[in-house]
Amino acid sequence: MKYFDTLTQGAEQALTDRGVGLDSLLYCIKCDMDYEGMYYDTYVVFDSEKLYILSGYDRQIREKKKIRYEFDFRDYKEYSLSDIYELYVDRYRHTCRLMGKQKGCDSSDSDKHVCISRFSSGFSEKAEQFCHRYNLTVKKEAIDDSMLDERSPFCPKCHRRYPDPNRKYCPYCVKRSSLFRRLMEMFGDFKLQTASILIMMILSAALGIISPYFGTAFLYDRVLDAAGDFYGQILFAVLMMAGFRLMSGLFSTLYGVVFSTAVSKVMHKIRVKVFAAMEKLSLSFFTSKQTGSLMTRVDRDANDVYDFFCFIVPQGVTNIIKMASMVVLMYLLSPLLATCILIMMIMVFVSEIFFAKGQRRHWRATNLAVRRMQSNLNDAINGHRVVKAFAREEQEKSRFGKSLDRVYEADMARSVRYVKFDSSQWVIYSVGRALLIVLGFYLVIKGSIGIGELMLMISYFGMLWDPVYFFVYAGNDWSRCIDAASRIFEIIDSNPTVKPPVTPAEVPSEGLQGDIVLKNVSFEYEAGVPVLKDVSMNIEQGKFYGVVGKTGAGKSTLINLISRLYDPTNGEIRIDGIPIKDIAFEDLRRSIGIVSQETYLFMGSIADNIRYARPDATIEEVVEAAKNANAHDFILKLPDGYDTMIGSGGVSLSGGEKQRISIARALIQKPNILILDEATASMDTRTERKIQNAIDNLKKGRTIIAIAHRLSTLRDADMLCVIEHGEVKETGTHDQLIRAKGKYFELYKLQAEALKTIGVE
Amino acid sequence: MNEYKQTDFQIDSLRILDVNELHFTRLDSGYLDLEYKGNRYEQVSLTRLQPFYYLDTYISVSFKNDEDEWIEIGVIRDINDMSKEQRDLCAEYLQFRYYVPLITKVHSIRDNRMGYLFIDAETTAGRKRIAVNDWWTNFRVNNSGMLTVTDSDGNKYYIPHPEEMDRKSYRKLELFM
CATH class of the missing domain: 2.30.29 (PH-domain like)
Structure with missing residues (x-):
């Protein structure tokens, strides 16, 4: 079982x-x-x-x-x-x-x-x-x-189902240490960059530790003290101090250069990796996620993971070395003073940890308030036409004002808490420092430590705060990185639901011919809600096949399955006798041209958009396709003709114009199978007629599958198929179906009656 | 049999049902049959129009026609206007239909585990460890202040008034609301 x-x-x-x-x-x-x-x-x-x-x-x-x-x-x-x-x-x-x-x-x-x-x-x-x-x-x-x-839905460890069957990760069993291990594996890609940053950091830390020595212990105890081995050599002392300062400055410039080069490389690699992983996934992955959340993964999550490589790892290592060496040096100078400093540091560290834990709650509240405010803003800006049409500006203003109030309150609560804590910490630090100086001078008077050494101890005391603060807040950064990494791994680990064939069938160079057979095909987007039920049909090569049915009947789903954007849950589809699952994606997609209801044009020129599927198409081919799609005339009226930029910041086109460009984009491929999913729905009757004629011209030797609500669009179809509730109810020519007086006849009658009401017979 | 038929071009409008004419019968299987103004409907469905706000009022009554489409017979304005026997029957059906475990106590919330959040909670159906993916999407507070949590399997849990929970539970939850 x-x-x-x-x-x-x-x-x-x-x-x-x-x-x-x-x-x-x-x-x-x-x-x-x-x-x-x-x-x-x-x-x-x-x-x-x-x-x-x-x-x-x-x-x-x-x-x-x-x-x-x-x-x-x-x-x-x-x-x-x-x-x-x-x-x-x-x-x-x-x-x-x-x-x-x-x-x-x-x-x-x-x-x-x-x-x-x-x-x-x-x-x-x-x-x-x-x-x-x-x-x-x-x-x-x-x-x-x-x-x-094809699926192995259970976690082998706890036997629970994986929440996402396409990703074999069990959140119940996965350990954060395993995520860290995986991040470290990624580290291999960036070892050179991270190592160079690390080396620069260690060198600058070493300089940072050594340089105070020349201004304190060396100057007071060896140059200014009569018993010192460099007594009176002030110029030498000044040169040493200036030399170290100069070296420190040079290193920081060098560090800046190395760091900015490394950062760009790391960011580039991570973003490309995530985007490439995302692109290999099937359509169902994109429809199940919000666009915003996917964009966040490529952008912000990649940024957080880059933090791991460029900040957390190098700074963590450097700070550990820095802290350890300072503690050792301090113990060598004065064990008593070093112990006092260490106790004080531990106390501060513990109190900072408690403070940071509470502050994290405030940060979360602020983030939530900001995200809500951004959602409100997004809503109001995207819906500005509706807001204006219903004169609800005041209402939107007050809604946005309220969300801003929440941001302000959350921000204030956090800042006030910070200021209060910071002041008390400052008092503790000042008192601690004063006590340390008193104790230090006592030891100087007793002769157990030199004045320069005391100054050096005080310098180290000041320098220790940076690593302490780093480790207090590293927990936050660490969580953020691990969280982002888990989301990135979610994409990298996901398997496409529509998989390419292991050994693709051979397809002739001129592409598939377009003999399509569907055998007992069923499909459901959501479990238990069948959209297509046991659909069987035979679409002959070179024929015009019309699909008719009410909204939600499953017509577009049928097209999605034929173009293999999804795989059927049951049954089989064959093109030219080859099971669709055995056809390589490239062969399939170059043989099928799709014009769908939702047109999407990319940022760029009109010519670039038309030649999207065939970047090598000549301008003559582009114009030919535009002419066929009845787009040429309106393109010529645009300021820059075929070079007119569209998309963000460019010229905005009407729904019908976009639709015609998308038809041209499909036609330029010269596909043997052309799928038109309500392609002429947003056009006026005259334009639709023209495109209809263009399609008629293209019919020769092509298999055309067209979905349309307006039955007039499909009047010339060689075969019509009526789909209702995911089932094929009728098939036949227009005349056959009219004579049969079934579902098609009902739809035809309904449309004829609708035309009668406006005086068209 | 289900006899109601709507013509193709009829303009639809709100039909408030006459509660005195409604007669529901509960079958052993839990389904409801209905007799209304001489028509008989099998396995009717009762749906709250605003399930978060009106529990007993504005209840839509519908049936499945021969083509498997749900057709609304009409809307009951208030089930409390019905006879006690009929009201209890409808209330029981609605309670069953809209049953959802309520979270009564939160023992712990563990965040950031491979993008999941784990809530160890006490619910009205028993103790449960709830795994939530992408909490920003799956923690929703509606206008009445009710918090809805959707787990990675798609199951829902409600907290009608989070601020009325014990202090410790609320402190754990408020970070996600």
């Missing part, structure tokens, strides 16, 4: 005790609620004879490195497969029921519905798949699990 959930040892025992043969079990799901809505574990399993329902509670017992489960039995039921002849999922708002259908006692009785178990709605996908397999088993039909085989 491979799917869908696994039985724990205790549950297996409970079933065995009731005479259930574990080896013959076919599928299992674990539901998480009882009928009253309390969390309970209910296992629903079946073999070829019976359906078994075992409920109880899996208790997790941790034993050293292992997790063991004990099962507290509560209830057990079994039905024969002939008794419950069908299972289905009954959905509510946040929970679902697994229901069974039982035949009535006699033929006059209607079917009885039995509740098998209840579960949270998040488990509905597996429950739907479980039901499907149960129903096929009852009907003694073959079950195809190949779609499930």
